[in-house]
Amino acid sequence: MSYVRAGAEPFFIPAGETGCLLTHGFTASPQEVRDLGAHLAQQGLTVLGVRLFAHGTKLEDMNRARWTDWLGSIEDGYHLLASQCARIFFVGSSVGGSLSLILATRFPPDGVVTLATPFHLPPNPRLKRLKPILKPLSYLLPAIAKGPPDWHDPRAQDERVAYTGYPLRAILELERLLAAMRSALPKVHAPALLMHSKNDRFIPPEHMPQIYERLGSADKRILWVEDSSHVITCDAEREVVFQHVTAFIQRIVASQSEGVRDEPVA
Amino acid sequence: MTQIMKGGQPFFIPAGSTGCLLLHGFTGTPNEMHWMGEYLNGRGFTVLAPRLFGHGTQLADMYRARWQDWAASAEDGYYLLKGSCDKIVIVGLSMGGALSLLLSSYLPVLGVIAMAAPYEIHDWMVRRLRAILPILSLIYKSRAKGPSGIFDPMAEQVHVDYEGYPVRGGYELQGLLAEMRSGLPRLHKPLLLINSKLDETVPPEHAQAIYDTVPASDKEILVLEEGGHVIPRDLARQTAFKAAGDFVQHVTSGSG
Numbered sequence: 001m002s003y004v005r006a007g008a009e010p011f012f013i014p015a016g017e018t019g020c021l022l023t024h025g026f027t028a029s030p031q032e033v034r035d036l037g038a039h040l041a042q043q044g045l046t047v048l049g050v051r052l053f054a055h056g057t058k059l060e061d062m063n064r065a066r067w068t069d070w071l072g073s074i075e076d077g078y079h080l081l082a083s084q085c086a087r088i089f090f091v092g093s094s095v096g097g098s099l100s101l102i103l104a105t106r107f108p109p110d111g112v113v114t115l116a117t118p119f120h121l122p123p124n125p126r127l128k129r130l131k132p133i134l135k136p137l138s139y140l141l142p143a144i145a146k147g148p149p150d151w152h153d154p155r156a157q158d159e160r161v162a163y164t165g166y167p168l169r170a171i172l173e174l175e176r177l178l179a180a181m182r183s184a185l186p187k188v189h190a191p192a193l194l195m196h197s198k199n200d201r202f203i204p205p206e207h208m209p210q211i212y213e214r215l216g217s218a219d220k221r222i223l224w225v226e227d228s229s230h231v232i233t234c235d236a237e238r239e240v241v242f243q244h245v246t247a248f249i250q251r252i253v254a255s256q257s258e259g260v261r262d263e264p265v266a
Numbered sequence: 267m268t269q270i271m272k273g274g275q276p277f278f279i280p281a282g283s284t285g286c287l288l289l290h291g292f293t294g295t296p297n298e299m300h301w302m303g304e305y306l307n308g309r310g311f312t313v314l315a316p317r318l319f320g321h322g323t324q325l326a327d328m329y330r331a332r333w334q335d336w337a338a339s340a341e342d343g344y345y346l347l348k349g350s351c352d353k354i355v356i357v358g359l360s361m362g363g364a365l366s367l368l369l370s371s372y373l374p375v376l377g378v379i380a381m382a383a384p385y386e387i388h389d390w391m392v393r394r395l396r397a398i399l400p401i402l403s404l405i406y407k408s409r410a411k412g413p414s415g416i417f418d419p420m421a422e423q424v425h426v427d428y429e430g431y432p433v434r435g436g437y438e439l440q441g442l443l444a445e446m447r448s449g450l451p452r453l454h455k456p457l458l459l460i461n462s463k464l465d466e467t468v469p470p471e472h473a474q475a476i477y478d479t480v481p482a483s484d485k486e487i488l489v490l491e492e493g494g495h496v497i498p499r500d501l502a503r504q505t506a507f508k509a510a511g512d513f514v515q516h517v518t519s520g521s522g
Contacts, residue, residue, distance in 0.1 A: 001372050002341060002372065002373075003334050003337040003338040003341055004338050004341045004342065004345070009341070009342075009345040010342050010345050010346055011345065011346070011349060012345075012346040012347075012348075012349030012350065013349055014280065014349060014350045048346065048349075051338075051342055053319060053335070054335075057334070057338055061332075061334075061335070064330045064332070065330075066327075066330070068269050068323070068327075069319070069327070071269045072269040072270055072317075072323055075269050075270050075275075076270070076275075076276050076316070076317055079270075079275040079276055079277065079278075080276055080277070080278040080314070080346065081278075083277060083278045083279060083280075084278065084280055
């Protein structure tokens with residue numbers, strides 16, 4: 001027995017001085033970034049994958065969650081990792097990327113990576129009509145079923161540890177979180193890598209340029225993948241994603257140590 | 267933007283492959299465990315203190331907390347610590363002590379230290395009103411705390427916690443303790459209970475009740491003469507730290 005579901009446990013793999021704070025998305029679990037974490041650890045990076053509050057336990061827990069609880073969870077991970085690492089990168093999948101951007105305004109990282117991160121809630125006409133009554137409705141109807149999975153690599157579904165429905169009340173919190181992210185964007189100055197799939201059926205690819213344009217970072221770039229749906233850390237091109245994230249982090253680390261070398265030797 | 271109050275942050279101090287998971291108490295923060303963490307780290311142990319859900323932010327967050335959330339936060343700490351340690355001992359204060367005992371009944375840890383851990387709730391309001399607390403807590407959300415009960419004036423000054431008790435939390439605490447009590451008969455791990463003679467919140471009788479229920483053969487109660495409920499911050503803390511350090515050494519120094 002355990003209160004955190006098997007497969008949804010947070011993880012920590014200590015290695016070098018450079019740490020990566022990995023954050024999963026809405027209704028997902030640390031499983032979503034576990035393989036990415038293992039890959040980064042193989043490259044000598046310390047990784048910590050947080051479990052966001054009310055994720056990886058029971059779907060009903062989600063309706064007690066406020067978006068600030070999720071910010072608290074990622075901040076917890078930051079403090080734990082910061083005591084071990086001199087350099088820190090934030091890497092977030094989907095809404096985990098939104099939280100990474102918000103946290104970056106308070107604890108500026110050495111770099112931030114967002115993977116399939118939404119700019120706002122995808123418009124849903126059914127949800128729009130329900131919105132004024134969503135709070136009371138959530139007591140009667142705690143969650144709505146998710147649509148069928150649309151993995152480009154169907155094997156990803158077998159390993160997936162996530163809720164099978166969307167918690168109604170938490171959707172309102174998600175909306176607030178994304179509003180906080182949008183106002184955070186100009187205040188983020190860390191080097192940034194944004195990735196998204198052109199065939200994301202859940203968060204339309206147009207969201208990435210919208211984030212990109214508003215981001216305060218001078219060093220920022222976007223990269224596309226194609227043979228994936230929303231969860232690009234687990235789908236068909238995950239290895240490509242892992243390599244780009246690694247290359248981004250290694251580039252920043254290398255440029256920083258060059259900076260050190262440029263200093264006159266006393 | 268930050269969510270966590272100063273002193274409310276979780277902490278991690280890496281050292282060797284033996285790890286201590288440090289769990290704070292009800293309405294407290296990881297800060298309560300910090301001196302103890304520094305001591306244990308000084309003895310070569312890796313220490314990690316998670317922030318339990320609803321703690322270290324604002325009191326209103328506690329109204330939404332369920333005891334299962336606290337167990338899950340404690341488990342999170344365990345899984346993170348497991349990343350750098352192969353031998354783990356859980357150490358908890360008060361409600362954190364209850365969580366330590368609960369988690370030790372199902373996780374593969376090598377030992378457990380519970381400081382001022384309650385066996386049951388004695389508070390008359392919480393006991394008599396238990397059935398209606400969830401409803402009552404919607405209107406009557408919190409109540410004022412009395413004095414902290416910390417004898418050490420210096421520690422009292424730097425204590426970080428909420429100014430009140432969440433009423434719903436009293437109900438949740440009872441749920442947690444019921445679950446803890448049902449786990450005690452399965453607890454065969456080495457156990458050290460540390461209590462203060464002058465603790466008015468959780469007097470040493472609680473330790474005796476836990477001791478009597480646990481089937482472990484390696485179990486001990488240490489009663490401190492000085493200080494109150496918040497043992498790792500109070501006057502006899504050095505005695506508690508030394509006993510805890512010796513216990514961790516003892517239960518992890520076997521084969522492997």
